[in-house]
Amino acid sequence: MYQAWRRTHLLQASYIIADDATREREFGNLRSIKDNYPKYVISMTPLLTKNDDDGITHLHLRKFLTEGL
Numbered sequence: 001m002y003q004a005w006r007r008t009h010l011l012q013a014s015y016i017i018a019d020d021a022t023r024e025r026e027f028g029n030l031r032s033i034k035d036n037y038p039k040y041v042i043s044m045t046p047l048l049t050k051n052d053d054d055g056i057t058h059l060h061l062r063k064f065l066t067e068g069l
Helices: 020-031 061-067
Strands: 002-004 007-014 039-043 051-053 056-060
Touching (some): 020 039, 056 061
Parallel strands (some): 039 056
Antiparallel strands (some): 002 007, 051 056
16 A cells, blocks of 8 residues: 555555466456455566556556656
8 A cells, every 4th residue: 555645555565567367466356355445467568558457557667766646
Protein backbone atom coordinates (compact mmCIF):
# COMPACT_ATOMS: atom_id res chain seq x y z
CA MET A 1 0.00 0.00 0.00
CA TYR A 2 1.32 3.42 -0.97
CA GLN A 3 -0.06 6.73 0.28
CA ALA A 4 0.58 9.87 -1.71
CA TRP A 5 -1.11 13.14 -0.87
CA ARG A 6 -3.29 11.19 1.59
CA ARG A 7 -4.65 8.92 -1.14
CA THR A 8 -4.30 5.16 -0.90
CA HIS A 9 -3.05 3.12 -3.86
CA LEU A 10 -2.47 -0.64 -4.05
CA LEU A 11 0.82 -1.61 -5.75
CA GLN A 12 2.15 -4.95 -6.93
CA ALA A 13 5.73 -5.22 -8.22
CA SER A 14 7.07 -7.81 -10.64
CA TYR A 15 10.38 -8.12 -12.48
CA ILE A 16 9.06 -9.16 -15.91
CA ILE A 17 5.61 -10.41 -16.89
CA ALA A 18 6.51 -12.79 -19.72
CA ASP A 19 3.65 -15.29 -19.80
CA ASP A 20 0.00 -15.74 -18.90
CA ALA A 21 0.75 -17.61 -15.65
CA THR A 22 2.90 -14.73 -14.37
CA ARG A 23 0.31 -12.20 -15.52
CA GLU A 24 -2.44 -14.04 -13.64
CA ARG A 25 -0.29 -14.28 -10.50
CA GLU A 26 0.55 -10.56 -10.49
CA PHE A 27 -2.87 -9.21 -11.51
CA GLY A 28 -5.05 -11.90 -9.89
CA ASN A 29 -4.23 -10.96 -6.32
CA LEU A 30 -5.25 -7.33 -6.96
CA ARG A 31 -8.43 -8.43 -8.78
CA SER A 32 -9.45 -10.38 -5.68
CA ILE A 33 -9.41 -7.22 -3.53
CA LYS A 34 -12.88 -5.74 -3.69
CA ASP A 35 -12.46 -2.04 -2.95
CA ASN A 36 -12.30 1.20 -4.87
CA TYR A 37 -8.63 2.05 -4.39
CA PRO A 38 -6.57 2.54 -7.56
CA LYS A 39 -4.53 -0.60 -8.30
CA TYR A 40 -1.17 -0.75 -10.11
CA VAL A 41 1.26 -3.41 -11.27
CA ILE A 42 4.79 -2.07 -11.77
CA SER A 43 7.28 -4.11 -13.78
CA MET A 44 10.29 -3.99 -16.07
CA THR A 45 8.43 -5.73 -18.89
CA PRO A 46 10.13 -4.51 -22.12
CA LEU A 47 8.25 -2.28 -24.56
CA LEU A 48 5.45 -1.74 -22.09
CA THR A 49 3.25 1.27 -22.58
CA LYS A 50 0.75 2.17 -19.89
CA ASN A 51 -2.20 -0.17 -20.16
CA ASP A 52 -5.22 -1.21 -18.17
CA ASP A 53 -6.38 -4.73 -17.26
CA ASP A 54 -9.72 -4.96 -15.43
CA GLY A 55 -9.16 -1.58 -13.80
CA ILE A 56 -5.56 -2.39 -12.83
CA THR A 57 -2.99 -0.10 -14.42
CA HIS A 58 0.27 -1.69 -15.62
CA LEU A 59 3.25 0.69 -15.59
CA HIS A 60 6.89 0.28 -16.52
CA LEU A 61 9.23 0.81 -13.55
CA ARG A 62 11.14 3.64 -15.25
CA LYS A 63 7.92 5.56 -15.94
CA PHE A 64 6.79 5.04 -12.35
CA LEU A 65 10.12 6.32 -10.96
CA THR A 66 10.31 9.36 -13.26
CA GLU A 67 6.65 10.38 -13.49
CA GLY A 68 4.97 8.75 -10.52
CA LEU A 69 1.43 7.50 -10.58
